[in-house]
Amino acid sequence: MEDSFSGDEDYYYSDRDSLDGLENDEADLQWVPPKGSSTKVITRESLLAAQKEDLRRVMELLSLREHHARTLLIHYRWDVEKLLAVLVENGKESLFNEAGVTVIDDADPMLPLSSTVMCDICMEEVAGDKATKMDCGHCFCNDCWTEHFIVKINEGQSKRIRCMAHKCNAICDEAVVRNLVSKKHPNLAEKFERFLLESFIEDNKMVKWCPSTPHCGNAIRVEEVEVCEVECACGAQFCFSCLSEAHSPCSCSMWDLWAKKCRDESETVNWITVHTKPCPKCHKPVEKNGGCNLVSCICGQAFCWLCGGATGRDHTWSRIAGHSCGRYKEDKAKKTERAKRELYRYMHYHNRYKAHTDSFKLESKLKETVLEKVSISEERESRLRDFSWVTNGLYRLFRSRRVLSYSYPFAFYMFGEELFKDEMTDEEREIKQHLFEDQQQQLEANVEKLSKFLEEPFDQYPDDKVMEIRMQVINLSVITDTLCKKMYECIENDLLGCLQLGTHNIARYQSKGIERASELSTCWTSVNTTTDKRQRSDADTSGVAYLIKDVLTPCNAVGGTLEHDRPSGSRSSDDSGCSSQKRVRKEDCLSGRFDLNLPAEVIDRN
Amino acid sequence: MIDFSRVQKELQECSKDIEASGIKVTPVSDNLVHLTGIIPGPVGTPYEGGTFRLDITLPDGYPFEPPKMHFVTKVWHPNISSQSGAICLDILKDQWSPALTLKTALLSVQALLSAPAPDDPQDAVVAQQYLKDHQTFLSTARYWTESFAKTSSLGVEEKVQKLVEMGFPESQVRSTLEIVGGDENMALEKLLSS
Numbered sequence: 001m002e003d004s005f006s007g008d009e010d011y012y013y014s015d016r017d018s019l020d021g022l023e024n025d026e027a028d029l030q031w032v033p034p035k036g037s038s039t040k041v042i043t044r045e046s047l048l049a050a051q052k053e054d055l056r057r058v059m060e061l062l063s064l065r066e067h068h069a070r071t072l073l074i075h076y077r078w079d080v081e082k083l084l085a086v087l088v089e090n091g092k093e094s095l096f097n098e099a100g101v102t103v104i105d106d107a108d109p110m111l112p113l114s115s116t117v118m119c120d121i122c123m124e125e126v127a128g129d130k131a132t133k134m135d136c137g138h139c140f141c142n143d144c145w146t147e148h149f150i151v152k153i154n155e156g157q158s159k160r161i162r163c164m165a166h167k168c169n170a171i172c173d174e175a176v177v178r179n180l181v182s183k184k185h186p187n188l189a190e191k192f193e194r195f196l197l198e199s200f201i202e203d204n205k206m207v208k209w210c211p212s213t214p215h216c217g218n219a220i221r222v223e224e225v226e227v228c229e230v231e232c233a234c235g236a237q238f239c240f241s242c243l244s245e246a247h248s249p250c251s252c253s254m255w256d257l258w259a260k261k262c263r264d265e266s267e268t269v270n271w272i273t274v275h276t277k278p279c280p281k282c283h284k285p286v287e288k289n290g291g292c293n294l295v296s297c298i299c300g301q302a303f304c305w306l307c308g309g310a311t312g313r314d315h316t317w318s319r320i321a322g323h324s325c326g327r328y329k330e331d332k333a334k335k336t337e338r339a340k341r342e343l344y345r346y347m348h349y350h351n352r353y354k355a356h357t358d359s360f361k362l363e364s365k366l367k368e369t370v371l372e373k374v375s376i377s378e379e380r381e382s383r384l385r386d387f388s389w390v391t392n393g394l395y396r397l398f399r400s401r402r403v404l405s406y407s408y409p410f411a412f413y414m415f416g417e418e419l420f421k422d423e424m425t426d427e428e429r430e431i432k433q434h435l436f437e438d439q440q441q442q443l444e445a446n447v448e449k450l451s452k453f454l455e456e457p458f459d460q461y462p463d464d465k466v467m468e469i470r471m472q473v474i475n476l477s478v479i480t481d482t483l484c485k486k487m488y489e490c491i492e493n494d495l496l497g498c499l500q501l502g503t504h505n506i507a508r509y510q511s512k513g514i515e516r517a518s519e520l521s522t523c524w525t526s527v528n529t530t531t532d533k534r535q536r537s538d539a540d541t542s543g544v545a546y547l548i549k550d551v552l553t554p555c556n557a558v559g560g561t562l563e564h565d566r567p568s569g570s571r572s573s574d575d576s577g578c579s580s581q582k583r584v585r586k587e588d589c590l591s592g593r594f595d596l597n598l599p600a601e602v603i604d605r606n
Numbered sequence: 607m608i609d610f611s612r613v614q615k616e617l618q619e620c621s622k623d624i625e626a627s628g629i630k631v632t633p634v635s636d637n638l639v640h641l642t643g644i645i646p647g648p649v650g651t652p653y654e655g656g657t658f659r660l661d662i663t664l665p666d667g668y669p670f671e672p673p674k675m676h677f678v679t680k681v682w683h684p685n686i687s688s689q690s691g692a693i694c695l696d697i698l699k700d701q702w703s704p705a706l707t708l709k710t711a712l713l714s715v716q717a718l719l720s721a722p723a724p725d726d727p728q729d730a731v732v733a734q735q736y737l738k739d740h741q742t743f744l745s746t747a748r749y750w751t752e753s754f755a756k757t758s759s760l761g762v763e764e765k766v767q768k769l770v771e772m773g774f775p776e777s778q779v780r781s782t783l784e785i786v787g788g789d790e791n792m793a794l795e796k797l798l799s800s
Contacts, residue, residue: 120705121612121669121704121705122609122611122612123611123612123615123616124611144670144704147667147670147704148670148704150670151667151670151671164703164704164705165703165705166697166703166705166706166710167703168703
């Protein structure tokens with residue numbers, strides 16, 4: 001299966017700079033090397049292959065056996081480049097020592113020398129064939145080894161099981177572990193396999209599990225570690241750095257703060273402190289709904305709204321019976337004022353964020369009606385045949401809506417005091433805020449216009465009116481795309497670029513939407529390859545991304561058998577089976593859902 | 607499941623050179639799960655002359671999992687809790703190897719007494735003193751050795767008598783003394799706290 005692992009020529013790169021696929025122009029098919037990262041989906045089938053590829057590189061470069069290569073790679077977190085850098089800098093010996101790799105070229109390590117061996121662990125004499133000598137030269141009886149492996153696997157240390165000898169740093173040969181443990185504990189041996197396999201994902205900073213729930217079983221691999229947003233084959237879009245939903249132009253820390261803020265009740269509490277006073281008797285918060293300052297709680301207690309103190313029920317022009325307020329307390333008033341301001345500020349941003357998110361949801365419904373209109377229009381006898389502008393416009397609308405809604409939490413933190421209080425003077429902040437808000441406003445206005453045109457019942461209009469709408473939609477699509485791009489540039493260069501403290505990296509704006517991870521080509525037989533390539537190229541026009549799919553669920557939720565964790569060398573039969581299963585799923589996602597990240601012509605074709 | 611035959615062998619091995627090492631391991635109960643270790647305070651340290659008692663419990667996975675040990679005798683040492691007797695020593699945690707034995711583990715503990723590692727402390731107060739005011743540390747450690755780690759010259763009956771005179775019931779005094787291994791100070795403390 002190493003043979004079927006294809007190289008880079010299979011990956012298609014998007015033309016990031018073309019505005020979009022308004023017309024079926026050739027820009028989409030142009031091959032332009034990516035400036036940013038490209039990502040791959042690693043599926044259950046491709047996990048082994050992906051891992052094998054890295055193993056093979058190290059094995060060839062250092063002429064090592066597989067388990068040694070794996071030990072090295074686990075130690076260096078699957079970073080082949082780093083491993084090679086250490087090799088060049090410190091030499092082979094130091095590289096091996098550090099990772100716990102001992103290579104002995106002579107004597108077959110499986111055969112102890114004498115006929116009986118004294119095992120230092122159980123302190124018994126055992127027959128030579130019941131003992132095993134590790135690569136490091138230490139020999140113990142098989143029972144003790146097995147026991148040791150079981151304890152270590154249960155401790156979750158499968159990836160680095162050290163030799164039993166004191167101060168021996170060597171990592172045990174995985175084949176020995178597999179062999180001995182499976183005799184006594186087949187289940188545990190499977191667990192061991194899985195740990196080794198998953199190490200490729202869990203100890204690898206280039207690979208992360210897709211955060212979808214329920215978990216789709218896929219993992220994503222990026223080419224370079226940088227802030228980016230990806231889409232898994234399951235459809236989940238997420239930020240590769242923080243694994244939460246795709247949130248650009250918000251930075252990860254901004255998004256984290258925002259999500260927390262929206263979740264927790266601190267703002268509600270703020271509201272309550274500003275707008276209510278606790279009843280002096282039952283202590284429930286009471287809201288004043290107008291009228292004079294003699295307030296009565298539902299419990300019957302009357303109190304003064306000004307100071308919160310309990311009073312009688314009589315009220316005159318000059319005083320509330322049985323009560324007179326104290327002096328004006330400046331401090332308290334200031335605090336209330338501040339809390340109120342903060343709250344209004346948050347409400348302002350939250351309302352707009354929410355409005356755009358809601359519009360986005362509503363417009364997702366719009367796509368069905370629009371697509372219906374398209375099909376009606378296509379049936380009509382008319383000189384207009386090409387309706388890709390509708391789907392393209394729709395797609396552009398969704399894309400811009402997203403940007404707009406996340407631009408509000410960004411602004412909240414960018415121009416607020418929480419993160420950048422000491423980074424800007426008030427004047428600077430004001431200038432920047434104006435700059436940003438101007439852009440935001442322009443974008444907003446154009447997005448709304450675009451939305452309005454797309455909602456027009458163009459299927460009932462005469463041709464010339466449709467042509468007019470078409471022009472508008474095409475124009476607005478270009479404009480909103482340019483505005484989005486400008487906004488990202490403004491954020492990167494003018495707003496965040498000049499700040500000193502803290503790094504706020506923001507995923508690049510991608511005209512075509514969030515990069516969809518392309519599947520890491522693996523175990524398909526040649527029959528499948530052609531169809532698959534076509535599909536992959538389709539998906540890839542929106543960006544290059546690789547996906548590790550269906551690998552195994554991260555923890556232990558792997559249903560049924562673990563066919564795919566079998567030791568190397570014994571798989572082949574089920575390959576065709578798994579690929580057909582995958583195709584079903586893929587077609588599913590192309591036809592069943594409207595895919596925001598595919599250029600319209602792909603959707604049209606389906 | 608504990609490998610009892612190995613534990614048995616370890617005990618035999620240990621008793622063979624008790625003269626040389628001074629390290630003693632004896633089972634508390636018959637089942638060999640609960641043991642007591644004795645180590646002499648290393649010469650040339652503030653612990654010299656003391657006899658330190660450790661409580662040892664073997665986990666199910668022994669010898670593939672490390673034995674659980676803590677000091678019963680109070681010790682003033684940066685890596686040993688002055689409160690609980692807990693020991694901070696790598697071989698009793700992640701650096702344990704099945705090739706180590708109770709005796710070698712106790713030898714390592716003894717070595718720890720001679721060579722404290724104040725940068726990785728178990729007891730922050732002691733470690734602070736060790737680094738900032740070494741003289742006070744030495745005298746405190748010596749004082750603690752004097753007070754807690756030296757078996758008094760009194761015979762058992764005299765100790766019992768002494769404690770009974772303090773107002774504790776005789777049966778309780780006897781059983782407590784037995785638990786703490788004849789150390790009257792320890793026994794007193796235990797009686798007071800019970």
